[in-house]
Amino acid sequence: MSSSSHSPSRQQAPARSWLSRFAIKVIVVCVGLGACGALLMTLALALAWPNLPDLHAMTDYRPRIPLRVYTADNVLIGEFGEERRNVLRFDEIPDVMKSAILAAEDDRFYQHGGIDWTGVIRAAIANLVHMSKTQGASTITMQVARNFYLSSEKTYTRKFYELLLTFKIEATLSKDQILDLYMNQIFLGHRAYGFAAASRTYFGKPLSEITPAEAAMLAGIPKAPSRFNPISNFDRAKARQGYVLGRMRALGYLTEAEYQAAVKQPIVVKSAAGTPTGRYAVHGEYPAELARQLLYGVYQDDIYSRGFNIYTTINSKDQEAGYDAVRAGVLDYTRRAPFPGPEGSVDLPAGIESKTEDFNTLLDDLQDKYPDSGDLLTAVVLSASPTDVKVARSATQIVDINDKRALKVIARALTSKAKEPTRLERGSVVYIHQMDGYWEIINKPTVQAALVSLRTQDGAIETMVGGFDFEEGKFNRVTQAWRQPGSSFKPFIYASALERGLTPATQVSDEPFSLTAEQTGSKAWNPKNYGNAYEPVLTMRQGLYKSKNMVSIRILQAVGPKYAQDYVTRFGFDRARQPAVLPMALGAGSVTPLQLAGGYAVFANGGYRVPPYLIDHVTDSSGKVIMRARPTVAGDTLARVIDPRTVYVMDDMLRGVATYGTGARAHRELGRNDVGGKTGTTNDSQDAWFAGFTPKLVAVAWMGFDQPKSLGQGETGGGAALPIWVGFMRTALKGQPETPPGPMPSGLKKVDGDYYFDEYPPGTAIARVGLPAPGDPGPGAQPGNTPDGIGNLLNQLQGNATPQKPNGNPPGGAVAHPVRVPF
Structure with missing residues (x-):
């Protein structure tokens, strides 16, 4: 019996021995792995901890003051730098704002040590259930670490450093200090950093006046600042606000009565005075960016933190009118063009x-x-x-x-x-x-337009709209787009003709003009009038009114292309961009809208070259003026560039263009007699222009594609650009009295209804151009007058606009000239 009773024990002993040995091995392996893991973690901490940033930026918090750009009438149009903020102390932030933040972002903030493990588990379960990332577990401390020191890239290394930095922050700062930093630092959309700045941006009030409903809406923004702010998407912001209010009630921050009152409170989105609504109260993105570039050339990166204030010459009322006019003109053109279809499609x-x-x-x-x-x-x-x-x-x-x-x-x-x-x-x-x-x-426009206006007396830029939408690219077509001016350049050729003995009454042939390949040295040139309409003879005045190409070519032929090339540089045009060949008469060179406006200012102000400028003065953070413009002023004898008699006659002729000629819509719609100007349309309608002025204000409007192509059959400067100009001038000239023509300068006489210089009286002045003398059949174009080099120019231009890429550089190696807008 005894032997049989012991046999099971003897059989089980080996099994228990094997299991024991296996368990011991597993334990040893686990301990080993744990030790290795601990060793590796210790090594990682030892290597990473010394590389963590110093917390001096937090413990001695001094936010940088950005560069601010203002209009001449003190309207903010741009801020550049680290951030836009209004820093408050912790005790200055109302409790309702703190409660809303905790309810929305981290309700266990005062309980956890930087990482809310309960929240981590809850988020993991929710994400697993939905098979997607529907919840996050980032705490306020973790967000502070990320905002101050780390990027937003999604890598394990960045996350590891975030965790370590979170622990360091928690060990160094109190909870109130961490929350204080968060409330002043967090980005809340539309360049607002911190809840104080956001309150002014979205509700137009200081944070001390915030209501629970408004606090809940602000507290909902950090989840997705671009989507949950009430300017960009009010419906989404409102839905997020409802969630935050519910959390505030559940956590005891609001009573039931307070919750119901907050839910029912209407939210009014508005901006505090001088604070951008969405972007800015005035669409001054293009001049603000140019002002930044100009000051950057002086102070480099220091401009973004020293609190500089740039006061530009921009008139806020006119700037907004220019923005509206450009948008309206581009959209009108887009409606005229065939609808190309939707922007895209989505599975619905x-x-x-x-x-x-x-x-x-x-x-x-x-x-x-x-x-x-x-x-x-x-x-x-x-x-x-x-x-x-x-x-x-x-x-x-x-x-x-x-x-x-x-x-x-x-x-x-x-x-x-x-x-x-x-x-x-x-x-x-x-x-x-x-x-x-x-x-x-309406499809999103692909065509572009630009508008610029100057004060004629000193060249101060009062309006600058460099394109349809600044957010689509910062390329400023006012200063960077070198385009063919077409017929808008003709007045400068006509002005040169007046000083060479021609008069407004000079008779000029309008018959077709051509040059053979032998005459050009390259290929035949057969320019045409718009619509292929020709007349036997027109006066120089009539030729300008009707913008006749044949008349302009023969005038330039009579004046001499080299003389005209030298002459137009007086207006500020680049000699190299206006080759001394006959196509210059048709505006085959290249100009920028700003350059053309500066040229027309000479006609408007009595004959003085006043270089355009944008920055009036600059102050430092204390308000001390550190830079001030010293513009050239009309009347300065050193600034005179053309004969006052030439100015008087050209002003009279250009007023006629705007009353009876291709620009007659200007007089018809504005009802003013002091408006002069000229339309411009290049070959195949690739560029459309209108340049016009009163004695006090000059403005230029342009329309075209960045990569030149036809605007379409029948599109002209009078139909595409002039409406933009008129739309702007209607506001810019409102309330301003008409300015009658000044006294006739000495040395100028009016005979039989037209003007003559004393040295070129009737009988001495050139009476006929391109026409045969009585009894002489004479040809239209004389080969001997054909300028050298026209064949090369025809090869380059072929009557087309110079292609202009949005980066400012035309193809073919030519580089756009740098912006030259003095302070």
Whole structure:
């Protein structure tokens, strides 16, 4: 019995022995791995901890003051630097704002040691359930670490340093200090850093006056500053506000009554005086950027932290009028052009618009790819028919496009025969624009335009709009786009002719003009009048009014291209860009809109060259003036560049152009007799211009494509650029009395209704150009007068505009001249 009773024990002993040995080995391995892991972690900490940044920037917090740019009437148009902020002490921040932040971002902030492990587990479970990242676990301390010292790149190394820095911050600063830094440092959209700046940006009030409803909306912004701020997307901001208010009630920060009152409070989005709403109260992005570039050339990177203030010559009222005029002109052209179809398309499952969160997320993604452009708003088509197109901006903002005027523009995309990519259908991504009483669908413009205005007495730039949308690129077409001026350049050739003995009454042939290949030394040149319309003979005045090319060519031939080339440099034009050949008469050289405006200022101010300037003065952070402009002023004898008699006659002729000629719309719509100007259209309508002035203000409008191509058949300076100019001048000249012509200068006489210099009286002045003498059949063009080099120019130009890339450099090796706008 005894032997049998012991046999099971003897059989189990080896098994237990094997299990024991296995368990010991596992424990040893685990301990070894743990020791190795601990060793590696210790090594990593030893290597990483000394490389963590010093916390001096936090413990001695001194935010940098950015560069600010103002108009002449003290309206802020630009800020450049680290950030825009209004720093408050911790005790100056209202409790309701602190409570809203904690409820929205980190309700266990005062309990955890920098990392909220409860939140980490909760976020991991939520993300696992939804199979996507729906929740984060970043604490306020972690955000402070990231904002002060680290980038936002998503790498394990960056995350490791963030964790270490979080622990260091928690060990060095108190919780109140950390929260204080967060509330003053966090980016909250539209260049606002810190909740004090955000309160002024979005609600127009100091943070001390914030209500629970407003505090909750501000506290919801850090989740996605570009999407959850009330200017960019009020619906999303409102939804996020509701979540934050709910959290504040659940955590006991608000009573039920306070919660209900906050939910019902209307939110009014507005900006404090002098503070940008969204961007800025005035669309001065182009002059602000140019002012920054000019000051950077003096102080380099120091301008971004020393609190400099640039006061420009820009007039805020005129600047906004110029912005509106350019936008309106470009959109009018876009409506005239054939509708090219939607911007893109997106898969829009049936019924998704009823799923608010999913639909809004889809629209948010579209905004990233197709951002709004000013008052052009991104939308997606829900349904489309020839009589009605329904589009959505958000789940709650549905717009019906059913006005006949709007449908006419997009009619070709709504027919049953419309094909991709033109067809409008469910899922099409479009831009919508609100007109007076209705909405329209309009594609984002590809054409560009620019406008600049100067004070004629000293060249102060009062308006500068360098393109349709600054956010699409900083290329400033006012200063950087070298384009052919076309007929807008003719007045400078005519002015040179007056000083060579021609008069407004000089008769000039308007018959077709041509040069053979032998005459040019290259290939035949056969310029044409617009519309191929010709007349036997016109006076020089009539030729300017009607902008006749044949008249201009024969005038330049009579004057001499070399003389004219020298003469136009008096107006500020580059000699190298105005070759001394006959096509110069048609504006075949190249100018910038700013350069052309400076040239026309000479006609407007009595004959004085006043170089344009943008910066009036600069102050430091204490308000001390450290730089001030000293502009050239009309009347300074050293600035006179042309004969006052020439100015008087050209002013009279250009007023005639704006009253009876190709620019007659200017007089008709403005109803003023003191307006002069000239249209300009290049070959194949690649550039459209209008340059015009009163005795006190000169403005130039231009329209074209960055990579030159035809604007379309029938598009001219009078139809494309002049409306922009008139739209601007209607505001700029409002309330300003007319200025009658000044007294006739000595040495000038009026005979039989026209003007003659004393040294070129009737009988001595050149009476006929390009016309045969009585009884002489004479040819139109004399080969002997053909300037050398015209063949080379024709090879280069071929009557087309100089291609201009948005980086400012035309192809072919030519480099655009640097901006030359003195302080």
